[in-house]
Amino acid sequence: MLEIIQNYWLLLLIGEYPHGKLGGLAMTLIISFVSLIVTFPCAVLIALARTGKPGIIQSIANGFVHSVRAIPLLMLIFWAYFAVPMIIGFPIDAAFTLIVAIVIYQTAYLGEIIAAGITGLPKGQREAAAALGLGYVPTMFRIILPQAIFNVIPGIVNQLTTIIKESSLGSIIAVSELSYVMLQVNSNEVTKPLQIFGILAAVYFVLCFALSQATNWLERRISSRRTGQVVVEAVA
Amino acid sequence: MIEFQNVSKWFGALQVLRDVNATVAKGTTTVLCGPSGSGKSTLIRTVNRLEPIQKGKITLAGHDIYAKDIDVNVLRSGIGFVFQQFNLFPHLSVVENVMLPLLRIRKQSRAQARPVAMQMLERVGLADKAHSLPADISGGQSQRVAIARSLILKPEVLVLDEPTSALDPEMVGEVLKLLRELSADGITMMCVTHEMGFAREVADRIWFLRNGTLTFDAEPAEFFSDEAHQDVRNFLSAVRKNR
Ligand SMILES: Nc1ncnc2c1ncn2[C@@H]1O[C@H](COP(=O)(O)OP(=O)(O)O)[C@@H](O)[C@H]1O
Ligand SMILES: [Mg+2]
Numbered sequence: 001m002l003e004i005i006q007n008y009w010l011l012l013l014i015g016e017y018p019h020g021k022l023g024g025l026a027m028t029l030i031i032s033f034v035s036l037i038v039t040f041p042c043a044v045l046i047a048l049a050r051t052g053k054p055g056i057i058q059s060i061a062n063g064f065v066h067s068v069r070a071i072p073l074l075m076l077i078f079w080a081y082f083a084v085p086m087i088i089g090f091p092i093d094a095a096f097t098l099i100v101a102i103v104i105y106q107t108a109y110l111g112e113i114i115a116a117g118i119t120g121l122p123k124g125q126r127e128a129a130a131a132l133g134l135g136y137v138p139t140m141f142r143i144i145l146p147q148a149i150f151n152v153i154p155g156i157v158n159q160l161t162t163i164i165k166e167s168s169l170g171s172i173i174a175v176s177e178l179s180y181v182m183l184q185v186n187s188n189e190v191t192k193p194l195q196i197f198g199i200l201a202a203v204y205f206v207l208c209f210a211l212s213q214a215t216n217w218l219e220r221r222i223s224s225r226r227t228g229q230v231v232v233e234a235v236a
Numbered sequence: 237m238i239e240f241q242n243v244s245k246w247f248g249a250l251q252v253l254r255d256v257n258a259t260v261a262k263g264t265t266t267v268l269c270g271p272s273g274s275g276k277s278t279l280i281r282t283v284n285r286l287e288p289i290q291k292g293k294i295t296l297a298g299h300d301i302y303a304k305d306i307d308v309n310v311l312r313s314g315i316g317f318v319f320q321q322f323n324l325f326p327h328l329s330v331v332e333n334v335m336l337p338l339l340r341i342r343k344q345s346r347a348q349a350r351p352v353a354m355q356m357l358e359r360v361g362l363a364d365k366a367h368s369l370p371a372d373i374s375g376g377q378s379q380r381v382a383i384a385r386s387l388i389l390k391p392e393v394l395v396l397d398e399p400t401s402a403l404d405p406e407m408v409g410e411v412l413k414l415l416r417e418l419s420a421d422g423i424t425m426m427c428v429t430h431e432m433g434f435a436r437e438v439a440d441r442i443w444f445l446r447n448g449t450l451t452f453d454a455e456p457a458e459f460f461s462d463e464a465h466q467d468v469r470n471f472l473s474a475v476r477k478n479r
Binding site for chain 1: 284286309310311312313314315317319321323324325326327336337340341385386389
């Protein structure tokens with residue numbers, strides 16, 4: 001076990017960089033953070049559409065969320081990786097493909113978390129904004145969303161752990177993230193799958209466990225700071 | 237100033253306002269009372285169109301509030317509205333709550349808005365709480381901030397829905413004192429309240445609602461006399477018993 005770590009720790013951390021492509025844990029983290037950051041504004045829009053006035057936009061948002069929730073992420077990755085290049089006529093970078101698939105997928109889930117944050121606010125907040133004469137945009141962006149998003153920060157951080165785990169699916173389309181790198185190590189070493197995948201599991205565990213501890217801590221802080229406010233349980 | 241003409245409202249099949257006809261004169265204070273569920277909140281919420289009406293007409297300073305050329309947000313910004321539960325924005329400090337309408341509706345800069353908001357906080361006696369969060373001040377203070385926020389755009393009309401009902405008894409006084417001052421300053425006020433002492437002292441007229449019908453509309457002297465409608469006398473004795 002130690003021997004493997006000694007021989008491969010740099011590969012595990014940053015892949016073949018700087019001699020080759022960046023990979024390993026660094027790649028996993030980059031894919032995860034970029035995915036979350038791109039997902040966030042999309043999820044806010046979906047949440048606004050889902051909680052807004054019934055109409056064509058809401059129907060589209062509903063359709064999107066229901067469709068995405070009914071298919072596995074792996075299917076989205078296959079589509080993005082194999083079908084999209086055929087349609088547009090040129091190949092796309094695998095890591096980019098993975099991020100796009102995760103963003104589409106997570107937009108549906110994170111959108112639901114933010115929507116729950118919006119509907120969880122007391123209706124007096126909207127009424128007070130309306131009574132002051134605020135229109136829809138300032139009401140949502142100055143009053144409702146700041147509170148709704150603040151209240152679901154634990155759910156958002158929790159979703160980051162999901163994204164980190166999901167990024168391991170990149171190994172299937174040869175994105176050189178952590179799991180892919182370890183698969184390569186495994187084919188070099190052949191006889192040590194137990195150690196190799198033990199290390200892999202441990203790395204994911206440490207990362208995600210730390211994040212879930214952070215989530216718990218945030219949950220406690222938020223509920224103590226906003227007394228009287230509904231703290232929405234995230235539906236991950 | 238405000239005129240209700242045959243105003244009726246239904247929630248689905250339930251009729252909650254029945255042919256309400258009444259007038260609030262400019263600069264006067266009207267107190268609304270009546271049993272729970274009689275439609276008091278609904279009636280005052282029709283004034284700024286928080287509740288739409290299905291029949292009748294409401295005019296504000298002579299203008300039909302449902303006229304095509306009325307922008308509902310402009311209408312609302314001209315009417316101060318205070319809720320039972322204060323409804324302060326908990327993510328904003330006290331002074332930011334009061335500044336918000338200046339920033340987002342009057343489009344003022346923070347530098348312009350801040351002194352105006354501070355002056356208003358001074359007026360309600362809370363300048364020292366300007367930078368507190370709503371969670372860190374008392375109920376009475378919260379309601380005074382809510383009143384300051386509702387007045388910041390200098391509305392001609394102030395509407396209040398049971399402004400002291402959510403308060404601990406020892407905080408009712410500070411809010412009523414402020415309302416007394418505002419009434420004396422000549423704002424047009426409509427206030428739902430069960431504070432009969434306040435009504436007797438401050439109101440120019442008292443309305444009594446029952447089952448969505450405005451059954452009695454009188455000056456306080458008549459309202460509290462033995463000539464008042466039987467419903468009113470029953471109501472008053474019930475209110476006194478609950479003290
Ligand atoms: N949003 C609503 N939907 C359905 N019924 C409502 C709604 N709001 C109030 N009501 C009903 O309308 C009636 C009048 O309510 P309300 O105006 O709140 O009375 P009050 O303020 O005098 O206690 C009650 O019977 C109440 O249940
Ligand atoms: Mg009421």
